[in-house]
Amino acid sequence: MSDIMTPIPFGQLVDWILEEHKNHGTVFGEHHAYHADEKYNRTIFGRPLETPVGPAAGPHTQLAQNVVAAYYTGSRFFELKTVQVMDGAELAACVNKPCIAAVDECYNCEWSTELYVPQAMEEYIKAWFLLKVISKEFGLGSMDGFQFNISVGYDLEGIKSEKIDNFLNTMKEAKDSEIFRSCRQYLLDNVDRLQNVTKEDIENIQSDICNSVTISTLHGCPPQEIEKIAMYLITEKGFHTFIKCNPTLLGYEFARKTMDEMGYDYIAFGDFHFKDDLQYEDAVPMLTRLMKVCEERNLEFGVKITNTFPVDVKQNELPSEEMYMSGKSLYPLSISLAAKLAKEFNGKLRISYSGGADYFNIKGIVDAGIWPVTLATTVLKPGGYERIIQVAKETETENASFEGVSAEAAQKLAEDAKVNPYHVKAIKPLPTRKVDRKLPLLDCFIAPCKDGCPINQDIPEYLRLTSEGRYEEAMEVITDKNPLPFITGTICAHNCMTKCTRNFYEDPVHIRNVKLVAAENGYDAWIKKVTPYPITKEGKAAVVGGGPAGMAAAYFLRRAGMKVTLFEQHDSLGGVPRHVISGFRMTKEAIDKDAAIIDAVGVDVQYNTRIESVKELQDKGYTSVILAIGASKPGTLKLEEGETVNAIDFLTKFKETDGNFDAGKHVVVIGGGNTAMDAARAAKMTKGVETSSLVYRRTKRFMPADEEELIMALEDGVEFKELLSPVKLVNGVLTCKVMKLGDYDASGRRGVVETDETREVPADTVVVAVGEKVETEFYQANGIHVNERGKALVNEETNETNVDGVYVAGDGLSGPATIVEGIRDGKRAAEAIIGKVLSKNQHIQAPEEQVYAKEGILKVTQTGKEEGERCISCSSICENCVEVCPNRANVSIQVPGMLQHQIIHIDYMCNECGNCESFCPYLSAPYKDKFTLFAKAKDMEDSTNEGFAVLDADKLICQVRYLGDIFTWTKGEETKLPAGLQQLMETVIQDYSFYLM
Structure with a gap:
């Protein structure tokens, strides 16, 4: 693997586009095209512009294929990746890889083209010709409807x-350059391959490629230097000019x-750049002067907002000391x-915009008179370039022209941004989206929701059935693995x-809500068909404990044909x-319906019966015993003075009395988990x-409770007392030591440090929610070994325990856990007793057109069965790595005989930015771990x-690395290479030959 990208020859790019579009209906993997309508045209720099959006100077405008993919999906304004004197190998040595982290807000540590400047110029000119051709060939718009x-x-x-x-001179007038002439001649020589583009069209492709420039300046560049650069480009080169301005001006x-109030308090930056960068009081007169100079020359002038924002690397986001923040933050x-x-400037200063623009805010930005708008972070996420289609459609306005920037509209956008849920940071850090498995070479499609579920529910399947109103069928899918819908x-x-x-x-x-919708609408019809299962197994089982784990164990055993009590x-x-969770969380009637399922399958339930002896059960003929006794031993927290109340006891009393008991005026709950949130709400x-x-000794960000639980507690009016450690309770006052967050450790986590300060909190009752403990004594009394x-x-x-035939499940196994983990434990014990798996995987392959129709389309949360329609069917097609790769270096191919599409990685198109690793659901990086196509056998030496690498396409001979060995593969000869990989290579050579360099 090398991070050096190899530009693709113009002829190969033409072949690739035409062949892929003809045979697969896509262009560089993009399934949907944006078709421009001239009635939405705008004008800027004296030239037409079909949409006011496109990719920012960054990873999406570095290579010709990137520009083509962006155009195909609706981009018409292309801010080409920045060029500078330092380029190629010299620049590459300064860029640490991976260099992009875009999981939520985005960070990067790269800034200019990684190609040599002449190479970059060639990429841009190749892209210029390609866009001119495909605009007419595929009916995407006018050949003159876009700008570089x-x-x-x-x-x-x-x-x-x-x-x-x-570079500047050639981009302004390219007719004498070798690359311009060669591209033009290639198209003329191959015009017969084009159906809608004529020889005259090709001959008329303009050579004055670019008449505008955006000046990118390093942080700390003096205002005098910025102005000199601008004056040079305006007066000497005659460019319409934008100057990038940084948020440091604020x-x-x-x-x-702003960052602290919006939840980005963990993003670290000092005041250095704010002092060292261009100051606002210097910027205003400079911009005023430059506006005047441009006006005198009939050139347009404006600012580009904004350069990405420099912040410190504190949590190992990227392998650098400083990085640039972008996106939602x-x-x-x-x-x-x-x-x-x-x-x-009273709206007279033109503003070209970048910095967190996406579908949710693009209309407001453009309607405020701020355009063109360039995108980066949003198209680095799943959906990729196809997100631009939706963005472009949002900007469609007839007779649009620049009439100035509305300061009022822009200010409203700024105020709204500070409370917008798509820009405010979540209260808690994002959990990992990865599943703990390695990416396979073949068949890597996966539904991470299913993999993340402890019982592997067939989630895409019941989401789809529910969205189609097939509730009874959805219930059948759900209850195959889950008896408590x-x-x-x-x-x-x-x-x-x-x-x-x-x-x-x-x-x-x-997902959880959709499950409830399915249950509420499908339960009555489904339960009518449930009858007690016949007894087909020898022996009988006893399940002790009627909580979720016990109910599940009994359900699966009985369904498998065993007699169960x-x-x-x-x-x-x-x-x-x-008995504990409050009625405001869940109704008695809902629990009754789940209990009725256990009765319907034929489980014999003995109520009001406490079991103390396993041996007594065995003496009564129970051949298997599952202990699902919960974790009911109260967790404790001893204060220096004062008594506390256990959270479970408090919640039980609340439920028994419906909240009608005396707890005083002021209740304090100690803890930060879900039980603590429930107790505080109660x-x-x-x-x-x-x-x-x-009261919690850390901040909300570090509380173990689910974010949903935190939000509900806040909405109910619970007062969070963060960074406090309780000491003593005296006369209705809880005295606490004040804590503070410490420095980041090697893992990126902040420690907590005790201070000398104390704080008092009114407290008539102090509830302790620090976790319940298992009934160790019960286990020991029954001869079951326990750990330390x-x-x-x-x-x-x-x-199974050391006592033959005795199993443990649920909270009583490892301490308080989730309900679904209890179901998993109960099912696992039941399967051990029966000796086989007691459920089946129920995959329903979603039609390709339905899956791809959702690609790149952002859609707000729905209610009812419509919510299931938002599922993008990852178990049928998972192409995250394809969608998020700016360079199109991960590709999806259809191999004959294989149901799902397969992913391969193309080495020569990759610069190791690492973006695909962020979004692959596996604990892997596709650019390292997928089966890779190398341009030449020699390139394999730089990779693991x-x-x-194809040695002879006609004879189907390849050099292969597999399991660490490098060998020659020839179709038909005996080999250790799996048949699937052989099919994949053969398919690439025969059906996707345009990938071959």
């Missing part, structure tokens, strides 16, 4: 150098306050600077949603959901309670990737 804008930096001396001067205090700063300048449809911790690919679009599919010490099933609803406070923490020792694959 060059970006140069970073000082005047470098810009005046021979290398950059030749001042450190504004930036820091940059938007409030960028649009604030736009508003400030619009007001300063109402409980899990209401209060499941929904780890599936944290893995959902839709998180990278806008919001995850609300479930012993429950209370008068009803449901465990913690029934306290707030308890009769006579005026304040419910939650008092938990039962079990076989992790079966949950498994893959192939």
Whole structure:
């Protein structure tokens, strides 16, 4: 693997585009094209512009194929990647790889083209011809409907150098350049391959490629130098000119306050750049002078907002000391600077915009008179270039022209950004979206929601059935692995949603809610068909405990044909959901329906029965015993003075009395988990309670509770007392030590440090929610071995203890866990007893056209069955790595005989930016771990990737690396290479020959 990209010859690019479009209906993997309508045309720099959007100077405008993909999907304004004197190998040595991290807000540590300047120029001119051709050939718009804008930096001396001067001159007038002539001649020689483009069209392709420039300046560049560069490009070169301006113009205090208030307090930056960069008081007169100079020469002038924002690497985001922030967190700063300048110049200063623009804000930006708008972060996420189609459509306005920038509209955008859910940071750090498995060479399609679910629910399948209104069928899919659809449809911790690919679009599919919709609408019809299963297995099983784990164990055993008795010490099933979790979270009637399922399959339930002896059960003929006794031993936190109340006891009392008991006026809950949130919310609803406070020694960001639980507690009025450690309770006052967050450790986590300061919190009742403990004594009394923490020792694959035929499941196994983990444990024990898997995977292949129709389309959360329609069917087609690669270096191919598409990596197109690693659901990096196509056998030497280089396409001979060995493969000869990989290579050679260099 080498990070050196090899530009693709113009002829190969033409072949690639035409052949792929003809045979597969795509262009560089893009399935949908934007077709421009001239009634939406605008004008800038004296030339027409079909849409006011396109890719920013960055990873999407570095190579010709990137520009083509962007155009195909709706881009018409291209800010080409910045060129400077330092280029090629010299620049590459300064860029650490990977260089992009775009999982949420985006960071990067690269800035200019990684090609040599002459190479970059050739890429841009090749792209110019390609766009001219495909615009007419594929009916995408006018051949003159797009514009290139060059970006140069970073000082005047470098810009005046021979290398950059030749670049500027050629981009302004390219007719005498070798690359322009050769591209033109190739098209003329191959015009017969084109159906809609004529010889005259090719001959008329204009050679004055670019008449505008954006000046990119390094941080710390003096205002005098910036002005000199601008004056040179305006007066000497005659370019319409934009100058990039940084958010540092807003001042450190504004930036820091904005970031902190929006939840980005963890983003570290000092005031150095704010002091060293161009100052606002210097910028205004400079821009005024330059506006006047351009006006005198009939040239357009403006600012480009904004350069990415420099911040410190603190959490190992990238392998550098400093990186540049962009995307959702940059938007409030960028649009604030736009508003400030619009007001300063009464809307007369033109503003070209970048910095967090996306589907959700693009219309507001453009309608405010701020355009063109260039994109980067949004198209680095799943959906990739296809996100531009939706963005372009949002900007369609008839008779649009630049009438100035509305300072009022821009200011409103700036204010709205600070509270917009798509820009405000989540309260808690994002959980990892990865599944703990290595990426396979073949068949890597995966539904991460299913993989993230402890019981591997067939989520895409029941989402699809629910969206189609097939509720009874959805219930059949759900209950094959989950006998508690109402409980899990209401209060499941929904780890599936944290893995959902839709998180990278806008919001995850609300999987749990869809399950409840299916249950509420399909339960009655489904339950009528459920009858007790015949007894087909020898022996009988006892399940002790009627919580979720016990209910699941009994359900699966009984469904498998075993006689089962479930012993429950209370008068009803449901465990913690029934007896502890408050009614405002879940109704009794919902739990009753799940309990009825256990009865319907034929489980014998013995209520009000407490089991103390396993041996007594065995003596009664029970051949298998599953202990699902929960973790009911109260967790404790001893204060120096004062008594506390256990959270489970408090919640139980709240439920029994419906909140009608005396807890005083002020209740304090100690803890930061989900139980603590429940207790604090219950306290707030308890009769006579005026304040419910939650005390935790760290901040919300580090609380173990789910973000959803935190938000509900905040919405209910719970007061969060962060960075406090309780000490003593005396006379209605809880005294706490004040803590502070420490420095970041090697893992990127911040420690907590005790201070000498104390703080008092009113507290009539102090509730401790620090985790319940397992009933160690029960296990020991029954001869079950425990570990040093008092938990039962079990076989992790079966949950069987040292006592033959005795198993443990649920909270009683490892301590308080989630409901779905309890179901998993119960099912695992049942499968061990029966000796086989007791459910099946129910994959339903989604039609390609339905999957691709959702690609790149952002869509707000729906309600009811419509929510299931937001699922993008990852188990049928997962092409995240293809979509997010700016260079198109990961490609999806259809191999005959294989149901799903296969992914290969193309070495010569990759610069190791690392973006595909961020979005691959596996704990892997596709650019390193997918089967790789090398341009030449020699290129394999610079890589450790498994893959192939074609030695003879006609005879189907390749050099291959597989399992670390390099050997020659010839079709038909005996080999250790798996048949699937052989089919893949043969398909590439025969059906995708345009990939071959």
